[in-house]
Amino acid sequence: MVSVSDVPGAQGLSKDQLRELYYKMFLARSVGERERMLNRMGKGPFAVTGEGHEATQVGTAFAMTPGKDWALTYYRDIGVALTLGMTPRDLLLAHLGRAESIESGGRNMPSHFSSVDLRIVSGSAPVATQVPHAVGIALASKLRGLDEVAVAYFGDGAASVGVVHESMNLAGVHRLAVIFVCENNQYAISVPASKQAAITDLSIRAQGYGFPGVTVDGNDVLAVYSAAKEAVERARNGDGPTFIEAKTYRLVPHTSDDDDRRYRSREEVEEWEKKGPLIRFRTWLEENDVASASEIDEIEAKAMAEIDAATEYAEAAPTPDPATAMRHVFVEEE
Amino acid sequence: MAEKTMVEAVRDALCDEMRRDERVFVLGEDVGGGGVFRATDGLRDEFGEDRCMDTPLAEAAIVGAAIGASINGLLPVAEIQFADFIHPAFDQIVSEAARLHYRSNGAWSCPITVRTPYGAGIHGGPYHSQSIEAFYAHVPGLKVICVASPYDAKGLLKSAIRDPNPVMFLEHKKAYRLFREEVPDEDYTIPIGVAATKREGNDMTLVTYGLMTRYSLEAADVVEGDDGTSVEVIDLRTVSPWDKECVLESVRKTGKALIVYEDNISGGFGAEVAATIAQDAFEFLDGPVTRIASPDVPLAPYSSVLEEQILPNPEKIADGIRKLAAF
Missing domain, CATH: 3.40.50.970 (Thiamin diphosphate (ThDP)-binding fold, Pyr/PP domains)
Incomplete structure (x- = not known):
């Protein structure tokens, strides 16, 4: 499927793939915005989104094989979920807590992504708890002789949790096919990176676990994709884990219940908006003749139409039957 | 075998x-x-x-x-x-x-x-x-x-x-x-959530699990030998989900319930057993639902003397049986 690109700097991606990358990034941005809007309208009780993280999320997930490789996401990973194949409809059904939501049928908070078919494993809210699951999944892949890759996503705050160290250490010992992706947006809610770690690049920690670590510009989708592609190849070839730290910036409050004006200036946010992943990639696409301005407008219009249809569908979808609240505590025997 | x-x-x-x-x-x-x-x-x-x-x-x-x-x-x-x-x-x-x-x-x-x-x-x-x-x-x-x-x-x-x-x-x-x-050498399983009545009796139901099962059986034998009190000993084996029906059926027969566990008494699993008996077998009881467990100190001190002071043992359980039987 992959055609060799003649676009310089495109990391071997074809023009169609490059346009697809932009489509997923714009879709992720706009689903996040839609969820926050629905929350402000009083329709969705809670929103946690990832505006600003699109290059990191889409760039890494684009290097995976959906349905074969495993994604252990956290609550900001709208772009990962959409790139691997979940749809705006799936995410908005979850946002509104509808019965049909494949994430949880209205049990989990939204943005706790899940799809058995796509191997996006249901996540929780305590940060970093999903990281050892990626290691265990990769351990099972090794024991079963399968060439699957497990990717654990987490933030810079979660990077401080002890189980991340435990997980990287275990993955290093057994040279497991795990990729650790830290989406370093420089804030753990209000706590800045300088209070989170005494080092600048978290990726240097990988050295302590015996595998490579790399820090990339998390707002440059092609740089992220390139790092992820290399990590996937290493993992699939049995050469062990990689730690990718993608430096990015969260352009929105932590959640719908956070007010980021209390801990960072508007000027700072505006500066990062100018360096945002969407505007950068859009410019790149135009400058390299991959897509014209009008073609990009069409891509965006297509994404918005999909989100509008998904919103309409999700709002009309039924809420869960209260009688089902007691189900699935345990596996129901056939 | x-x-x-x-x-x-x-x-x-x-x-x-x-x-x-x-x-x-x-x-x-x-x-x-x-x-x-x-x-x-x-x-x-x-x-x-x-x-x-x-x-x-x-x-x-x-x-x-x-x-x-x-x-x-x-x-x-x-x-x-x-x-x-x-x-x-x-x-x-x-x-x-x-x-x-x-x-x-x-x-x-x-x-x-x-x-x-x-x-x-x-x-x-x-x-x-x-x-x-x-x-x-x-x-x-x-x-x-x-x-x-x-x-x-x-x-x-x-x-x-x-x-x-x-x-x-x-x-x-x-x-x-x-x-x-x-x-047995051959394959067998015991279902999860099913208790075992390890000793049959008519005067009292003793509900326990873990090592306290063995100690309770010893205590029940001693007391019955002394004064004829007949104690039914139920080993829950599984505490979640636990076999409520087995326990309630026995209490409805004996009218008395003694719960023995090794953990600290407050908030220990026996508290749940006691609450269930009090709620679902109240009209059958002719004595207080009673617990024997370790007091609320960190389990367990190292010295044999201190450890023995804290933990339930067959003698303490036998005393508990006698007290409840006297009701």
């Missing part, structure tokens, strides 16, 4: 299940060399170091990796060396293993078994003696088994490994080599 200790029965169950189903594997600290109690002795020789896997010394990663492996098609049996050291893995067990199935509306499941030696009476001090069952019995989505006999250990461990849900399998460490019992 051979007479075996409980630790031998545990090892046999692991070995049988690993032979029966190649998805079963064990992981933990020192398990490759057989473990500090020798419960995994010989498994690495037979199944290799991938299926009897030594891990780094990190409990959250042991349980977290087990959860991941179960998601990807295996049936992991994680060993935590002592129950006292399981607390770093609490988040993985409570936030993840117990909730994965419910939170995903039944889409994902987590068929792991977490084995760990628990309990006091071996001069283990405050960090090799704890009872942890109440923490986990409180959490929906977990099954919690407490064993202290060879026969039960083998049958229930097999059930735990085959169960599609996360199961906490707590092995009373003092019972590992305390006595031998006939254990």
Whole structure:
């Protein structure tokens, strides 16, 4: 499927793939915005989104094989979920807590992504708890002789949790096919990176676990994709884990219940908006003749139409039957 | 049929299940060399170091990796060396293993078994003696088994490994080599959630589990020999889900309930048993629902004198039986 690109700097991606990358990034941005809007309208009780993280999320997930490789996401990973194949409809059904939501049928908070078919494993809210699951999944892949890759996503705050160290250490010992992706947006809610770690690049920690670590510009989708592609190849070839730290910036409050004006200036946010992943990639696409301005407008219009249809569908979808609240505590025997 | 200790029965169950189903594997600290109690002795020789896997010394990663492996098609049996050291893995067990199935509306499941030696009476001090069952019995989505006999250990461990849900399998460490019992060589299972009436009686129902079952049976024999009081002893074996019907049926027959457990008395699992009896068998009672357990001090002090002071034993249980019988 992959055609060799003649676009310089495109990391071997074809023009169609490059346009697809932009489509997923714009879709992720706009689903996040839609969820926050629905929350402000009083329709969705809670929103946690990832505006600003699109290059990191889409760039890494684009290097995976959906349905074969495993994604252990956290609550900001709208772009990962959409790139691997979940749809705006799936995410908005979850946002509104509808019965049909494949994430949880209205049990989990939204943005706790899940799809058995796509191997996006249901996540929780305590940060970093999903990281050892990626290691265990990769351990099972090794024991079963399968060439699957497990990717654990987490933030810079979660990077401080002890189980991340435990997980990287275990993955290093057994040279497991795990990729650790830290989406370093420089804030753990209000706590800045300088209070989170005494080092600048978290990726240097990988050295302590015996595998490579790399820090990339998390707002440059092609740089992220390139790092992820290399990590996937290493993992699939049995050469062990990689730690990718993608430096990015969260352009929105932590959640719908956070007010980021209390801990960072508007000027700072505006500066990062100018360096945002969407505007950068859009410019790149135009400058390299991959897509014209009008073609990009069409891509965006297509994404918005999909989100509008998904919103309409999700709002009309039924809420869960209260009688089902007691189900699935345990596996129901056939 | 051979007479075996409980630790031998545990090892046999692991070995049988690993032979029966190649998805079963064990992981933990020192398990490759057989473990500090020798419960995994010989498994690495037979199944290799991938299926009897030594891990780094990190409990959250042991349980977290087990959860991941179960998601990807295996049936992991994680060993935590002592129950006292399981607390770093609490988040993985409570936030993840117990909730994965419910939170995903039944889409994902987590068929792991977490084995760990628990309990006091071996001069283990405050960090090799704890009872942890109440923490986990409180959490929906977990099954919690407490064993202290060879026969039960083998049958229930097999059930735990085959169960599609996360199961906490707590092995009373003092019972590992305390006595031998006939254990069939052939395959058998004991259903999770079913109690065993280990002694029949008419004057009182004594509900217990773990090592206290053995002590309660001793106490019941002594008191009956002295004054003829006939005590029915029920070993819950599983504390979550627990066999309410077995207990209530017995209490409706005897009219008295004594609950014996080794854990600290306040908020211990026996409190749940007591509340259920008080609520669902009230009109049958002719004495106070009574508990014998350890007082609320960290379990357990190292010195034999102090430890003996704190823990329930056959004499204390016999006294409790006499007092309740006098009502």
